[in-house]
Amino acid sequence: MTSPVAPAGGVHLVVSDIDGTLITPDRALTPAARRAADDVRAAGIRLSLVSSRAPRGMMQFVRELRIDTPIAGLNGGLICDPDGTIRERLSLDPAAARAAVEFLIAHGVEPWLYIDHDWLVRRDDTPQVRHERDVVQTIPVRVDDFDGHYEHVGKIMGVSTDPATLPEVERALADLLAGKASVHRSSPIYLDITHPQANKGYAAKELAKLLDIDIRNTACIGDMNNDIPMLKEAGVSIAMGNAPDNVKAHARFVTRPNTDDGWAFAMESFVLPRA
Structure with missing residues (x-):
């Protein structure tokens, strides 16, 4: 395990991958995931999304989950407000x-x-x-x-x-x-x-910084190789049950797969108890 333990004060921000993590293989948000997102918000924890998708491809879930924080697309290469306004960009040479x-x-x-x-x-x-x-x-x-x-x-x-x-x-x-x-x-x-700095670790740190939250008070959850950089940075790192073993090796916790409401289980089991 490479992630630090969250400091006293618990989790103030969740940064979540989308595909293979938040949504099912048929690209749907389950009722349990929607309830868990509401519970996270009710506990005073901010929720943000990070994805290899372009921000435009993330907006469906921004709207459905009523995300009110900045989001990071293109693996951190483009950070936007929830309305799509670009705040930061990192471009390839x-x-x-x-x-x-x-x-x-x-x-x-x-x-x-x-x-x-x-x-x-x-x-x-x-x-x-x-x-x-x-x-x-x-x-x-x-x-x-x-x-x-x-x-x-x-x-x-x-x-x-x-x-x-x-x-x-x-x-x-x-x-x-x-x-x-x-x-x-x-x-x-x-x-x-x-861009060499545009990875999900950079994205998680930038999103936390924009919200004035310590990265050690941030939980990150994902399922693929491109999620490893943010799992390394997070105070609470969570791998999906459907993640490859090398991704799980970088997480403090492993939840159920995305075919079995793994995202909701992670929020209930590993995030909300640390609110």
């Missing part, structure tokens, strides 16, 4: 963005670019694009190629049709862009490339 795109294409992984609230794709008719469009309720912008679009890139998402090969692509690209980008899988088929 244009040369690093170009190198990442070229590397992904050469390895059979399709890149998508995220610039502020826009999602750029080379093709908008693939099953992966159609699925993502439905999930995040956002229409992509199709471009013939990405030349001329490497400025202000908040995130590149590499989309693989062969999950077995993505871990090696992740390792090789992380080596290639060492010091220039943060490279983490956000799902078995998605690889996120962001």
Whole structure:
């Protein structure tokens, strides 16, 4: 376990991942999760969301849970108010963005670019694009190629049709862009490339700072490799039961999977007793 123990005063803020954590595999908020969020709010604990999604793709859950705190999209590359107003951004160096795109294409992984609230794709008719469009309720912008679009890139998402090969692509690209980008899988088929400081650990610290809350009084909960940086920072770190073992190893607590109301169980068992 790498996370510190929360100091006296308990938990004042929860920073939660969305996909694989807050919502079910079919992208729904359960009644138990809604009740738990209400209980967290009633206990005086603030609730914020962090995601590899662009903020626009987070807004459904911001509205449904009545989130009134800043949120972090693009793994911390874009921090916004709950109405979508951008407060902070971290963008990839244009040369690093170009190198990442070229590397992904050469390895059979399709890149998508995220610039502020826009999602750029080379093709908008693939099953992966159609699925993502439905999930995040956002229409992509199709471009013939990405030349001329490497400025202000908040995130590149590499989309693989062969999950077995993505871990090696992740390792090789992380080596290639060492010091220039943060490279983490956000799902078995998605690889996120962001500014080297733009990770969920940075996001959790910035969200806590904006709310004048000590990161040690913050609980973070997630399920994938890109959640590890915030689990390392949190006073109370919680991994989902559906998380890989390497993610669970960085958490103080492990809750049930997201198929069994794991998020609600975590709030009831590990957060509310520390209010």
